[in-house]
Amino acid sequence: MAAMSPVADLPSRLDVLDVAAIRAEFPIFERCRRRPLVYLDSAASSQKPRAVIQAMAGYYESCHANVHRGVYALAEEATSRYEQARAAVGRFIHAPSTREVVFTKNATEALNLVAFAWGRANLGRGDVVVLTEMEHHANLVPWLMVAEQVGVELRYLGITDEGHLDLSRLEATLEGAKVVALTAMSNVLGTLNPVRRVADAAHDAGAVVVVDASQYVPHLPTDVTALGADFLAFTGHKMLGPTGIGVLWGREAVLEAMPPFLGGGEMIRDVRLDGYTPNELPWKFEAGTPPIAEAVGLAAAIEVLDGIGMDAVRAHEMALTGYALGALDARFGSDLVVHGPRTPGDRGGVLSFGFKDVHPHDVAQVLDESGICVRAGHHCAKPLLRRLGVSATTRASWYLYNDESDVEALAQALDACSDLFCL
Amino acid sequence: MAAMSPVADLPSRLDVLDVAAIRAEFPIFERCRRRPLVYLDSAASSQKPRAVIQAMAGYYESCHANVHRGVYALAEEATSRYEQARAAVGRFIHAPSTREVVFTKNATEALNLVAFAWGRANLGRGDVVVLTEMEHHANLVPWLMVAEQVGVELRYLGITDEGHLDLSRLEATLEGAKVVALTAMSNVLGTLNPVRRVADAAHDAGAVVVVDASQYVPHLPTDVTALGADFLAFTGHKMLGPTGIGVLWGREAVLEAMPPFLGGGEMIRDVRLDGYTPNELPWKFEAGTPPIAEAVGLAAAIEVLDGIGMDAVRAHEMALTGYALGALDARFGSDLVVHGPRTPGDRGGVLSFGFKDVHPHDVAQVLDESGICVRAGHHCAKPLLRRLGVSATTRASWYLYNDESDVEALAQALDACSDLFCL
Amino acid sequence: MSGLEDLYREIILDHYRNPRNRGELACPPARRAEGFNPLCGDEIVVYLDVDAQGRVSDVKIAGQGCSISQSSASMMSAAVKGRTLDEVRALNRAFKALMTIHESRLEHDEGDGSGTDTPVPDPAVDLGDLAALQGVVRFPVRIKCATLAWNTLTTGLEELAPSA
Amino acid sequence: MSGLEDLYREIILDHYRNPRNRGELACPPARRAEGFNPLCGDEIVVYLDVDAQGRVSDVKIAGQGCSISQSSASMMSAAVKGRTLDEVRALNRAFKALMTIHESRLEHDEGDGSGTDTPVPDPAVDLGDLAALQGVVRFPVRIKCATLAWNTLTTGLEELAPSA
Ligand SMILES: Cc1ncc(COP(=O)(O)O)c(C=O)c1O
Numbered sequence A, B: 001m002a003a004m005s006p007v008a009d010l011p012s013r014l015d016v017l018d019v020a021a022i023r024a025e026f027p028i029f030e031r032c033r034r035r036p037l038v039y040l041d042s043a044a045s046s047q048k049p050r051a052v053i054q055a056m057a058g059y060y061e062s063c064h065a066n067v068h069r070g071v072y073a074l075a076e077e078a079t080s081r082y083e084q085a086r087a088a089v090g091r092f093i094h095a096p097s098t099r100e101v102v103f104t105k106n107a108t109e110a111l112n113l114v115a116f117a118w119g120r121a122n123l124g125r126g127d128v129v130v131l132t133e134m135e136h137h138a139n140l141v142p143w144l145m146v147a148e149q150v151g152v153e154l155r156y157l158g159i160t161d162e163g164h165l166d167l168s169r170l171e172a173t174l175e176g177a178k179v180v181a182l183t184a185m186s187n188v189l190g191t192l193n194p195v196r197r198v199a200d201a202a203h204d205a206g207a208v209v210v211v212d213a214s215q216y217v218p219h220l221p222t223d224v225t226a227l228g229a230d231f232l233a234f235t236g237h238k239m240l241g242p243t244g245i246g247v248l249w250g251r252e253a254v255l256e257a258m259p260p261f262l263g264g265g266e267m268i269r270d271v272r273l274d275g276y277t278p279n280e281l282p283w284k285f286e287a288g289t290p291p292i293a294e295a296v297g298l299a300a301a302i303e304v305l306d307g308i309g310m311d312a313v314r315a316h317e318m319a320l321t322g323y324a325l326g327a328l329d330a331r332f333g334s335d336l337v338v339h340g341p342r343t344p345g346d347r348g349g350v351l352s353f354g355f356k357d358v359h360p361h362d363v364a365q366v367l368d369e370s371g372i373c374v375r376a377g378h379h380c381a382k383p384l385l386r387r388l389g390v391s392a393t394t395r396a397s398w399y400l401y402n403d404e405s406d407v408e409a410l411a412q413a414l415d416a417c418s419d420l421f422c423l
Numbered sequence C, D: 001m002s003g004l005e006d007l008y009r010e011i012i013l014d015h016y017r018n019p020r021n022r023g024e025l026a027c028p029p030a031r032r033a034e035g036f037n038p039l040c041g042d043e044i045v046v047y048l049d050v051d052a053q054g055r056v057s058d059v060k061i062a063g064q065g066c067s068i069s070q071s072s073a074s075m076m077s078a079a080v081k082g083r084t085l086d087e088v089r090a091l092n093r094a095f096k097a098l099m100t101i102h103e104s105r106l107e108h109d110e111g112d113g114s115g116t117d118t119p120v121p122d123p124a125v126d127l128g129d130l131a132a133l134q135g136v137v138r139f140p141v142r143i144k145c146a147t148l149a150w151n152t153l154t155t156g157l158e159e160l161a162p163s164a
C-alpha cells in the first residue's frame, strides 16, 4: 500500500491540458486592462469560469427561494439544487456519505467548527493538540483560542531545511495527543505533506486527524478515506467556485457525537424556551440560511474540474512547477531563492521565493506594472515565515489556466525589477 | 422625541411605487413556468433584481482577487469594492462609523457572534439575559447555548393576545439584566416592536441591547442610533442581496472591548506559536476570506433600495398590508384567522394565518398549484407558535415587487383550497 | 389541477376526513412511539399492542398534522392491524420503496448509492389503500409527511424486538 | 512604466539605498517606539532624543521593510531632526494630508466624512524630500508602508507628551 502520498505516482505532463481553450472559459482573461493578465495568485483565490458565473446568475434568475422549509415548487427546486451540490462535493472528495458534507462560509469557519464544537466537547486542561509549523493561520488561531479558553498544550511538528515536515520525532510528539491538525499542502512552501503517514501514527496514538485541504482539494484528486482524515476542510473560492462557501467533511460517527457549533434556524429539530434539540447531520452544523447560490456555483466548479479531470490538473501543475523551477534557476541562479522542496513531485504549484535584496512588496509592485499578479507578504503563515527567517516572500502560484508563457512573463519582469532596484 | 417607533408617522400609500416597472427588473418574474409567479415568501428570502445579479457576475468577470493582502492592481480593486460595500451598508443603516460594520455569512452568524464573543466575555453564572417570546430561533438558540455553557438565567418578555410585546412588567423583567435581545419585527406576526422604548429601559437597567433586524432593515428606513441598539443584525438575502452574506453592526466601543469570535486569516495582526494579537475593527471579526462578491451584490441591492427610497418601500408595504387585511376579511370572515396586530402601522408585510381546518401544509401545496408561493410551518419560531397554540401557520409576505393582484390571486386560490378540503 | 389530484386522491382525503383507528391505548401493556417532523411540526403518536404470537392485535393513532401525514397514518393503522411483525416489516419496506426514488434524489448521491441502502420494491406485498400515496413522490417535501407514521412505527417495533 | 516611475522616484530609491540616520540610541535617555504593518511584515523602530527645549536632538531608525517604508522612514528622520515637537506635529499632519485622499476612499465612507477627521494640507509646511512620496497615493496598499514611520513616531511622541 503506497500510503505515504496518494499522489506520488501521478504523471507530470505539460501537454495534458489545452490551456488556451481553458483560458477562453474564464472571462477575466478577456478584459482589456492595461495589458494581458498574468494571474499567478491562485493560491490566494482562483479565477472563475463562465460556467460558474452563469450557474449562479441562472439560479437567481430562475429558481431562487429559501431552502428546506418551503412546500412550493420553487423552494423544492432550490432545495434540490442545494442538496445536489452537497452530493457533488461528496463525490468529488470520495466522501462515504453525503451526511458528512457540511457547508460553511469558508475553510476558516470549517476549521473553527472543528476546534470549537469538537474541541470544546473533547478537550480539557492539559490535553495535547499537535499542529505543524507550516500551518496557515486558519489552522492555528482557532487552536490558540481553544488553548486560551480550555488550557490545552500545543505541540508543533517542525520542518526540515528543505521545507518538509520533520517526522523524526513524530511518535514522541504524538504521545498523548487528542488531535493532530495539519495542512495537506503548504500555501507558502508548496509542500505536499505525507498526510496518511501522520494520520496513521496519530490514530495509533488515539488522536483525531484534522486536515486543512484548502490548497489540496483544488489541485489534486482527493479521497478522504485514503488520506486517513477524520475532518477535512477546504474552500470554494480557491477551486474555481465562488466566495462565501467552504466545506467541512467529517467522519459520520465523529460528527454524530459532536455538539452543534452555531445556533439558529436549520440546525435544530425543536426549540423550547428552556432548551433545544439539534437536527440530523449534516444540517446540525448549518445554522441559518446557507450559501445556496454559492453551493450551486461550487457544484458548477466541480463539474468543470471533473470534466478536465483532477489527474490532468495535477499532471499539468506538476510539470509547470518543474518548468518554473528550471527556468528561474537557469535565469537567476542563486539570486532567486525558492523556499520549499525542489522536487515537483513533492509539491504543488506554489512558489515562494526571495529575489536578490528586493523586498517582496517591491517585487510584487514592479511585477504588477507588467500585469503580473503575485502575492507578497506572510501569506497568513507568520510562524512559518519566522522559521524561514524572513518577514515576507514573493509567491507565484498557478492553476489549470496557467502555462509556460506565464512563467516567462514572470522571469522577464523580474529582470525589470532587478534593473530598477539593483545598481 | 417620538422615540417609541421611528416609523409610526410614515405614510401608507399604494401609489408610491411603480410595481410593474419594479417587477420588470427581477428576471425571475419573466420565467415562463407553469403559470405566472406570485411570490409571497419574501420574509423567507427575497428575489434578486438584475442589477444585483449583474454586479456579482461583473465582479467575477472583471476584477476578482482575494482582498486586503494583495499589492497588485486587481487585488486593490477587489479590496476597494469590498470596502466600498461596507461603507454603503454603513450609510444605509446610518452607522456612525464604517469600523462598526462587520460582514458575516448571515444574520444567524451575526447573532451567534454577539452571543459567543460578547456573551462569553461578559456573562457569568446567574447573569440575566432577557429575550422575547417572539424571537426567531437565530436569536434564541445561541442564547440557549450560552445558557448551557455559562449558566445564565433566561427571561422572556411575553406577548399580548394581539401579538404585541407585553411591556406591562418590563422594568421588573429587566432588573439585573446584562443583555436584552429582541427582534425589531416578528417574522411570524409582523409586529413592529417598540425597540427604542425597550432599549431605553434596558440601558437604564445597565443592559446591552441586541436587535435582530433581519425583517426590519429590508423593509423600513433604519437608523441604528435612533433605535437605541448596541448591536444590530441582518441578512443580505432578505433585502434583494445574495445568499452567503449577513451584517453585524455594533457600537464601536462595545466591539473594541470584545474578544474576537472565529480565528484565522484577516482577523489577526500577529500570530506566534504560543499566541496571537487581533486585528483592528472591523476585520477583527472577519476570519478567513470574506464574502467578497456577495458584498458587491449587497451594495448593488442597497443602491436599488436607495433609488426607490425606503420610505416609499414602507409606505407601499403598509398600504398593501391594509389592503390584504381588508380583502381577506371581507372574503373569508372568521374562516381566516390572522395572527398579530390588525393595524397596518403596527406591523410589516408579513401575514400569518389559519384557514378553516385546512393544515398549512395543504394550504401551501394547493396555493403552489396556482403559482403562489407561501410558507407553511413554524417559521423558525417554535416557542412563539406554542404560545399561539398552533403547530404551524400559513404565511404570506410581500415586498416592493408585490401588489394587490398578488393578494387577489391568494384569495382566489384559498377558495380552491376550501373546495378541495372542506365539503 | 392534475398534479394536485394525483397528490390528493379521493381515498387519501377520505382517510384524512375519517381517520381510522384514531385514539390511544393504555401503556402498558401497549407500546407508545412518538414521531415528529421538525420542518412542519407534524406529530404522530403510534400505540401498538403486540400479542404473544407476535401479531399486532391493536393499533391506535394520535397526533396532528397535514392531510398527507394523517391519512398515511390512518392507512397504515388499517394495514398493519392483525398482521405479524414480519408482515408489518415487509409492508414497511414496500412502502419505503414506493417513497424512495425522490427522497434519494433529494438527499443522497445519485448513481453511486454510497451511504444508502435503497429499498427495492417487493411485488409480493400488496399495499392496498397505501398505494394511493404514490403521487406523493412527485412532491419531495411531502415524502417526509407520508413516511412519518411509518418511521414512528419502526421506532416502536425496534423497541419491541431489535432486528439483526 | 510611468506609474512605477511616479512611485519609485529617484530620491526615494536614493533614501532606500542610502538610508539616513540608520541605527539605535541608548534608551534611556532616548525613547523607543515600534511600528508594525501586519499586512506585509514591515517593521520600523524609531529612537528619539528630545532635549529640554522640546527639540528633537537626535533620531535613529531601525527595522526592515520595503523601499517605500524604509525611504519614508529615512526621509522622516532627516525632516524631524532638530525640529521642535510642534514643528514635528505640523510635518506629521502635512504628510498625512498628502497621503489621505486614497486612504479615506479605501476605508471610510465617501462624502459624509462620518467617523473620520480628514487632515487638511497646510500650505505653510514644507515637506522637502517627503513630497516625493506623493506618488504613493496612486497605490493605496502602499500608503500604509509610507505612513508606518510616521505612525510609529506619533506613538513615541504621545508617550512623551500626550497632546490635548
Ligand atoms: C427575524 C429573523 N431573524 C433571523 C433570521 C435568520 O436569517 P438568516 O437565516 O439569513 O441567518 C430570519 C430569517 O430566517 C428572521 O426572519
Ligand SMILES: Cc1ncc(COP(=O)(O)O)c(C=O)c1O
Pocket (backbone or CB within 6 Å): A043, A044, A106, A107, A108, A109, A136, A138, A139, A183, A185, A186, A187, A212, A214, A215, A235, A236, A237, A246, A380, B265, B287, B288, B289, B290
Ligand atoms: C492552507 C490554507 N488554509 C486555509 C485557508 C483559508 O481559506 P479561507 O480564507 O477561504 O477560509 C487558506 C487560504 O487562505 C489556505 O491557503
